[in-house]
Amino acid sequence: DTVDIIMVRHGESEWNLKNLFCGWFDAELSEAGLKEAQSAGDYLKGSPYKFDIAYTSMLKRAQNTLANILEGSGQTNVPIIKTWRLNERHYGALTGLNKVETVEKYGADQVAIWRRSFDTPPPEMPEDHPYYDSIRNNPALKEDGPTPEEFPKTESLKLTIERTLPFWNSVVVPKLKEKARILIVAHGNSLRGIVKHLDNISDEDITNLNLPTGIPFLYTLDANLKPVVSMKFLGD
Numbered sequence: 586d587t588v589d590i591i592m593v594r595h596g597e598s599e600w601n602l603k604n605l606f607c608g609w610f611d612a613e614l615s616e617a618g619l620k621e622a623q624s625a626g627d628y629l630k631g632s633p634y635k636f637d638i639a640y641t642s643m644l645k646r647a648q649n650t651l652a653n654i655l656e657g658s659g660q661t662n663v664p665i666i667k668t669w670r671l672n673e674r675h676y677g678a679l680t681g682l683n684k685v686e687t688v689e690k691y692g693a694d695q696v697a698i699w700r701r702s703f704d705t706p707p708p709e710m711p712e713d714h715p716y717y718d719s720i721r722n723n724p725a726l727k728e729d730g731p732t733p734e735e736f737p738k739t740e741s742l743k744l745t746i747e748r749t750l751p752f753w754n755s756v757v758v759p760k761l762k763e764k765a766r767i768l769i770v771a772h773g774n775s776l777r778g779i780v781k782h783l784d785n786i787s788d789e790d791i792t793n794l795n796l797p798t799g800i801p802f803l804y805t806l807d808a809n810l811k812p813v814v815s816m817k818f819l820g821d
């Protein structure tokens with residue numbers, strides 16, 4: 586008596602395309618990202634996977650990926666729950682920077698440290714940052730968003746995982762125990778938190794795990810929610 590859960594990292598966004606740190610900025614899906622979402626929907630349509638409930642973040646690149654998957658697989662009546670706890674990691678002052686600007690501003694050594702660190706957050710996003718207002722006052726975060734104390738100014742991967750797992754444990758786990766058929770569409774770093782927890786992956790190894798965009802992956806969990814199938818990518 587096992588239970589399956591399907592997870593997908595949202596399709597490529599406009600900012601991924603330009604290699605900009607995106608984080609909590611509410612970037613749109615790129616044309617390619619939209620196509621990734623549609624092909625994931627096509628795949629799932631032809632698969633045995635049907636869903637009772639879907640969870641996603643407060644960011645439109647994940648929400649639109651989910652909408653296209655449900656539409657593509659003919660399951661538009663599946664209830665959708667949105668939570669900030671599935672949001673992408675907040676990159677603080679790096680939000681909106683590309684590689685050259687990041688290295689120019691902070692130096693290649695600091696970038697190399699951040700790149701491989703698990704618990705070193707980037708500098709906080711200052712209130713005069715070009716994207717501070719659009720992120721802090723994103724209307725999507727008004728209802729059911731983080732409290733003022735919870736609202737991040739920057740996050741390490743460790744901090745991101747620490748705010749994602751309470752959602753997994755208090756919302757998803759009870760549903761899995763009821764054998765609900767669940768789809769989660771989220772972001773690279775919030776999904777890292779979930780798979781790290783499920784497969785007991787080390788801090789170092791999870792920092793090196795880069796999930797591909799738009800490709801559904803399956804976990805099959807036993808009665809104790811221990812994986813009997815881990816991160817099985819589904820696709821043609």
Ligand SMILES: CC(=O)Oc1ccccc1S(=O)(=O)Nc1cc2c(c(O)c1O)C(=O)c1ccccc1C2=O
Pocket residue numbers: 604605606679682683684685687696697699700707
């Ligand atoms: C592929 C690419 O150009 O990545 C970018 C994009 C913007 C800035 C720096 C780079 S990079 O080439 O140095 N690579 C690169 C750089 C970084 C990261 C990362 O995963 C990565 O691949 C991080 O996770 C990361 C996390 C937190 C702070 C800084 C970085 C960071 O600086």
